[in-house]
Amino acid sequence: MIEFKNVTHFYNTEQNEKIASLSGINLKIHKGDFVAIIGANGSGKSTLVKHINGLLLPSKGEVLVENLNTRDMEEVWNIRKQVGMVFQNPDNQLIATTVEDDIAFGLENIGIKAKEMGERVDWALNIVGLNGLRNSEPHLLSGGQKQRVVIAGALAMNTSYLILDEPTSMLDPKGRKNILEIVKDLNKKESITIVYITQFMSEAAQFDKIFVLDKGRIVLEDSPKKVFDKAEQLLGLSLEVPQITRLARELVKSGLDIPGNILNEDEMVKYLCLYI
Amino acid sequence: MMFFRNITIGQYIYRDSIIHKLDPRVKIITVILIITTIFLVNSWTGFFIIGFYLFINISLAKVHPKFVLKGIKPLLFIISFTLLIHFFTTPGDIIYRIWILNITREGIHRGLFISVRLFYLILSTSWLTLTTSPIALTDGIEKLLSFLKIIRVPAHEIAMMMTIALRFIPTLMEETEKIIKAQIARGADFESGNLVKRIQNFLPIIIPLFINAFHRADDLAIAMEARCYRGGEGRTHYRQLSINSIDHVFIIITLFILIVSYLWVV
Numbered sequence A: 001m002i003e004f005k006n007v008t009h010f011y012n013t014e015q016n017e018k019i020a021s022l023s024g025i026n027l028k029i030h031k032g033d034f035v036a037i038i039g040a041n042g043s044g045k046s047t048l049v050k051h052i053n054g055l056l057l058p059s060k061g062e063v064l065v066e067n068l069n070t071r072d073m074e075e076v077w078n079i080r081k082q083v084g085m086v087f088q089n090p091d092n093q094l095i096a097t098t099v100e101d102d103i104a105f106g107l108e109n110i111g112i113k114a115k116e117m118g119e120r121v122d123w124a125l126n127i128v129g130l131n132g133l134r135n136s137e138p139h140l141l142s143g144g145q146k147q148r149v150v151i152a153g154a155l156a157m158n159t160s161y162l163i164l165d166e167p168t169s170m171l172d173p174k175g176r177k178n179i180l181e182i183v184k185d186l187n188k189k190e191s192i193t194i195v196y197i198t199q200f201m202s203e204a205a206q207f208d209k210i211f212v213l214d215k216g217r218i219v220l221e222d223s224p225k226k227v228f229d230k231a232e233q234l235l236g237l238s239l240e241v242p243q244i245t246r247l248a249r250e251l252v253k254s255g256l257d258i259p260g261n262i263l264n265e266d267e268m269v270k271y272l273c274l275y276i
Numbered sequence B: 001m002m003f004f005r006n007i008t009i010g011q012y013i014y015r016d017s018i019i020h021k022l023d024p025r026v027k028i029i030t031v032i033l034i035i036t037t038i039f040l041v042n043s044w045t046g047f048f049i050i051g052f053y054l055f056i057n058i059s060l061a062k063v064h065p066k067f068v069l070k071g072i073k074p075l076l077f078i079i080s081f082t083l084l085i086h087f088f089t090t091p092g093d094i095i096y097r098i099w100i101l102n103i104t105r106e107g108i109h110r111g112l113f114i115s116v117r118l119f120y121l122i123l124s125t126s127w128l129t130l131t132t133s134p135i136a137l138t139d140g141i142e143k144l145l146s147f148l149k150i151i152r153v154p155a156h157e158i159a160m161m162m163t164i165a166l167r168f169i170p171t172l173m174e175e176t177e178k179i180i181k182a183q184i185a186r187g188a189d190f191e192s193g194n195l196v197k198r199i200q201n202f203l204p205i206i207i208p209l210f211i212n213a214f215h216r217a218d219d220l221a222i223a224m225e226a227r228c229y230r231g232g233e234g235r236t237h238y239r240q241l242s243i244n245s246i247d248h249v250f251i252i253i254t255l256f257i258l259i260v261s262y263l264w265v266v
Helices: A045-052 A075-082 A099-109 A114-128 A143-156 A173-189 A224-228 A231-236 A243-253 A265-273 B024-040 B044-060 B065-070 B073-089 B105-131 B134-151 B155-185 B195-201 B203-226 B245-263
Strands: A002-012 A018-029 A034-039 A060-065 A083-086 A161-165 A193-197 A209-214 A217-222 B094-098 B101-104
Touching: A002 A045, A018 A045, A018 A217, A034 A045, A045 A060, A045 A161, A045 A193, A075 A083, A083 A143, A083 B203, A099 A114, A099 A143, A114 A143, A114 A173, A143 A161, A143 A173, A161 A173, A173 A193, A209 A224, A217 A224, A224 A231, A231 A243, A243 A265, B024 B044, B024 B105, B024 B134, B024 B245, B044 B105, B044 B245, B065 B105, B073 B101, B073 B105, B101 B105, B134 B155, B155 B203, B195 B203
Parallel strands: A034 A193, A034 A209, A083 A161, A161 A193
Antiparallel strands: A002 A018, A002 A060, A209 A217, B094 B101
16 A cells, blocks of 8 residues: 655755645555546646655655655665656666666666566566567667556566556557556556556546646545546646546537536447437 | 668677677677787787687678778778888888888888787777677676776676666767757758857757756666666676686687787797
């Protein structure tokens, strides 16, 4: 379980002012959860997830991962073994000169024996479907493929939590879809806990639970259905609802008797068919 | 305008050969030995033996000689320049005189020696880089330097720096190309003016490139930390180097040939 206990984080501006990028965050993410975090630019999403594996430490409060405190200088390495991270820019996360060497990078760091490393690398490559590219050089891969290598690198470590910080914002639509499919599979088949930051509401709609952040506070914490039902409140936070939900709301306004919080095409089709 | 099409790092050419399969450490040590011998040997017989030995090595590597010779081309000028300098500046028996310049017997001798040495130097290093992948080379260097850790030589850090440099050269090249295009789109001119002007024109490329490189370094450091990187201590290696009997035979033959070439004075 990931647990934030009243976490506040200050950073200093150039004028030496203390500004809180997180204030009084309390949250619990259980093992096996499939959650998204949304929020406008500067709402503190990235700052929040960087607290999970001790890349940032809270100014006040505690962050616990499996009851290990991120403040503990020794335990933080055990936390990082369990918490894999994928960042936004695929180019700036790959360290080694070939795909398989990069996946092995984390394993080398935690001192896994060469033989076991080979097995884990094979397994991770298989899951992300990059078996044919194991000897490729990173700069020859597409953005989506690079992100899959990063995911494989985290998986090879046997992580139980995978944090993805806007992993698709620099990808084309095809790569975006592919990453989301992989993430879903990981949650269902490997029961890996997923925490997924995104700017795309259509992506967020596919998660079990959404945290909405505004100015360093969690303002909403609910299922996508209930979150996107509050379109007015979201608009006030410079957030939108998914396109299909917007369509549903317009249809409701024009007099159709369907729910206003439809999240995907299938559901929409189902309700519209009632009118035929 | 395309500046960096088909970027390849290093000169490595993959072939299925005995030389390619040698342990990188053995190859690095071999090159060091060859270079040392080249500068110790003082007879034409010696040079002939080393030349023959290099020829065998390159043929065993199954790499086309044109790749090896490609490495020599840019240095041809330097080689001929040193040759001429030695021809004219070494005192001794004058055998030919052009205007105020004297060519001496010793000059010809020394000039040719130096050129052959430079020639062999390039041959042997190209032999190494053509047959060893950058990854293997880095691993080899790390292992070879590791015994220097006692005197605080940061072997792991040097190898890690090499890896990251190799990884980011193509990325930064692509970025340079993008920046150049962006600046051209804004009316920058990289193709006219004198030398000083042209160098000045490159500032708008260098500065954004540096700023971006620092951003990347920042991101990369965070990503490395997130993946449990904390220096070389306790780290294992995905690629295992192993020295087997072929490596032993190779290094023994090499040593033998090099010693013979040094001692053989007819």
